[in-house]
Amino acid sequence: MKKSEETKQKILETTIDIISEKGYAPTTTKEIAEKAGVSEGTIFKYYGSKKELLRQIVQKTLKDFKEYSVNEAIPEVFTSTEDGSSQEFLRELMKERAKFFQKKDKAMQVIIQETMIDETIREIFREKVWSEMTRVSDQIFDRAKQAGEFRDFDNRTLRRAVFGSFLFYIIFEGMLEVDDSKEENLAEEIEKTLNLILSGILKETLIQE
Amino acid sequence: MKKSEETKQKILETTIDIISEKGYAPTTTKEIAEKAGVSEGTIFKYYGSKKELLRQIVQKTLKDFKEYSVNEAIPEVFTSTEDGSSQEFLRELMKERAKFFQKKDKAMQVIIQETMIDETIREIFREKVWSEMTRVSDQIFDRAKQAGEFRDFDNRTLRRAVFGSFLFYIIFEGMLEVDDSKEENLAEEIEKTLNLILSGILKETLIQE
Amino acid sequence: MKKSEETKQKILETTIDIISEKGYAPTTTKEIAEKAGVSEGTIFKYYGSKKELLRQIVQKTLKDFKEYSVNEAIPEVFTSTEDGSSQEFLRELMKERAKFFQKKDKAMQVIIQETMIDETIREIFREKVWSEMTRVSDQIFDRAKQAGEFRDFDNRTLRRAVFGSFLFYIIFEGMLEVDDSKEENLAEEIEKTLNLILSGILKETLIQE
Amino acid sequence: MKKSEETKQKILETTIDIISEKGYAPTTTKEIAEKAGVSEGTIFKYYGSKKELLRQIVQKTLKDFKEYSVNEAIPEVFTSTEDGSSQEFLRELMKERAKFFQKKDKAMQVIIQETMIDETIREIFREKVWSEMTRVSDQIFDRAKQAGEFRDFDNRTLRRAVFGSFLFYIIFEGMLEVDDSKEENLAEEIEKTLNLILSGILKETLIQE
DNA sequence: GATGAATGAGCATTCATTCAT
DNA sequence: TATGAATGAATGCTCATTCAT
DSSP: OOHHHHHHHHHHHHHHHHHHHHOSTTOOHHHHHHHHTSOHHHHHHHHSSHHHHHHHHHHHHHHHHHHIIIIIIHHHHHHHTTTSOHHHHHHHHHHHHHHHHHHTHHHHHHHHHHHHHOHHHHHHHIIIIIHHHHHHHHHHHHHHHHTTOBOOOOHHHHHHHHHHHHHHIIIIIHHHOTTSOTTSOHHHHHHHHHHHHHHOSBSSOOOOO | OOHHHHHHHHHHHHHHHHHHHHOSTTOOHHHHHHHHTSOHHHHHHHHSSHHHHHHHHHHHHHHHHHHIIIIIIHHHHHHHTTTSOHHHHHHHHHHHHHHHHHHTHHHHHHHHHHHHHOHHHHHHHIIIIIHHHHHHHHHHHHHHHHTTOBOOOOHHHHHHHHHHHHHHIIIIIHHHOTTSOTTSOHHHHHHHHHHHHHHOSBSSOOOOO | OOHHHHHHHHHHHHHHHHHHHHOSTTOOHHHHHHHHTSOHHHHHHHHSSHHHHHHHHHHHHHHHHHHIIIIIIHHHHHHHTTTSOHHHHHHHHHHHHHHHHHHTHHHHHHHHHHHHHOHHHHHHHIIIIIHHHHHHHHHHHHHHHHTTOBOSOOHHHHHHHHHHHHHHIIIIIHHHOTTSOTTSOHHHHHHHHHHHHHHOSBSSOOOOO | OOHHHHHHHHHHHHHHHHHHHHOSTTOOHHHHHHHHTSOHHHHHHHHSSHHHHHHHHHHHHHHHHHHIIIIIIHHHHHHHTTTSOHHHHHHHHHHHHHHHHHHTHHHHHHHHHHHHHOHHHHHHHIIIIIHHHHHHHHHHHHHHHHTTOBOOOOHHHHHHHHHHHHHHIIIIIHHHOTTSOTTSOHHHHHHHHHHHHHHOSBSSOOOOO
């Protein structure tokens, strides 16, 4: 990597670090410059504006996410579950996604934060994540329902259950349970949660079909 | 209500409205003053500082939440599920809570936003919501497991599934699916989601006991 | 004294108290109102503006000073030194003035402070104090020199010596030597200082006449 | 001097100019910026806060004063009065100090003003000026009394006479006698005043020894 | 290419002042 | 008469942004 690329990268990483802690608005370019070891001018040389710096962080992270999904996660899942059930497929998919989240931990925090606040970011999120998530999960759910593997819940309800527990884990447990055994196995947690969602909480099945 | 109380209340409501749209930091006291129809001075007369205004919004909302829980939600749930199962209890409880969220919609948005960013607010949230949520759900889950009604998932996994889908509904669906049939019945959505979580997605139960 | 006069007086005294500690500018009308036990509105009812309140403090104090000079100090001095020397007269006069300063301690601080800063106040000071001080001291000095009692210093130099040591005592010793024996006898201090000035520091007289 | 140092210096001088006329509190940073030909931001870049700007003015002036005393005034005085009397020494010392005051005229006004109002500044003044003045004058006075040159006044009374007339000259004559022959010789005024104080006003010495 | 000095619009906050009650 | 709610101009200060070097 060229020197200038390194500098640019350093700025980006530093910004993600700081913003994920205190949010975008209260983070100053001065602070970023100091922690990144460059002058404020340099930030503007590379990114034009503070807002643009944020946009590039979001865009880059979501592009990475998409690339990861397409190039690594889904092929990997396909291979390992080739002739398997939808259930197996979903299980592997969630684990792959979780890996990404875990690696891009702070950047994802930034994205969720800003998605809640900024319409521009929200739009990017909608386009890059939400639509893809909806599309892929619709495919899985539809196939599974057709195959008689899943009960007949509508896709939105299914999505809510599958992704919601994941979201809860990311946002609240990570943020609020400070001193907890953070080193617990993510894959195992996903496993347990999906088990629950797939098999249900109750001993006696509630729904008569 | 006295005139001065009305003014104070008007400021609070206006602030919640604006902050829930754009977040705390980029909202200016000038903007609040204009939309609330008071002078900037008045805001500081009543709330001392912008930060304090936020703190009071959070505190008041969470106090209302607690009072609602204790005075309305839980008694109501107890009465209606007196000799019922834990499942029934949980179901009613979630519906009652959802009602509150729906009513305090914007204020809750503010709280979730700031919880992600501000350690002070995070602390309040931890004390007022998280600990209470943990305690109450532990009771329900433990009782249900002892009664042989629930499978033997650990409480954290159970919590993740139950509250996560709820969170997903609040944060993402509300925020991202703009043009959707918002008037859909909340109670019904809760019902469907809990059915899923309680009975599981799969037709054949996964777990052998 | 009528109730309203009492209120007015209370405001004035409170203001003098506070201003003498922190100066006019950083003292707020809110602070005055609170310490005086009235509403802010009342202050403006009586004094019209903060500036006017200051002006009235200065004017009143200097009017008191003048009245004291004319009605008490000078007659008292005349009586007690009727056929005495100028030296005796000066000595008594300084002691009488010192009594006033001691009594009006804080108000005089306010006046000296504001005289240094505000041209309006400076003008009042010039008219009420400086001109009178100059006039009276000129009379005493001239008479004493004519009588061969005083050496032939010009009046300004004489004034500087006589009033300067007094000023130094008021401003710096009072302000800077915090823990000192404040209860020391003012009259005695004046006495010692005037002795010095009248007789000189040196054992051998410097000036040959 | 570097450009940035010049800017910093310009701000300082402009501030001294304005504050010495109207005092610290009513002087606005906007006014300083305009008169100094810089932006308000620049002031805060260099001095952090308005209060800090004042503190630096006071500190710098008093540091200059101390350096002047030690490096110029006292050596100069020692050389010129090497085998002379204490009287001669005191005389020269006062003249040297007066030179400094005359040069730093406005800055000294600022210091005296703020010393009367602000405890922080008062503390700096106590440490830097008052203690040194007390120490040096004690030495001179003690030596002179031991040598039988001075009468037996206590040091505080001596100080009051010597510095008081000086103070009076600085504060009141400079401030109140606007149209006067300001170009009069400072050295000569000091001379006359010290003559008076050393030899006394009276023709006949008052004190019998 | 990178700096850092300088900017100025915009912010939260203060406070003397007004006025209906 | 006295209050205290409300004001809004003005303040100290911040910070993204520019640009000469």
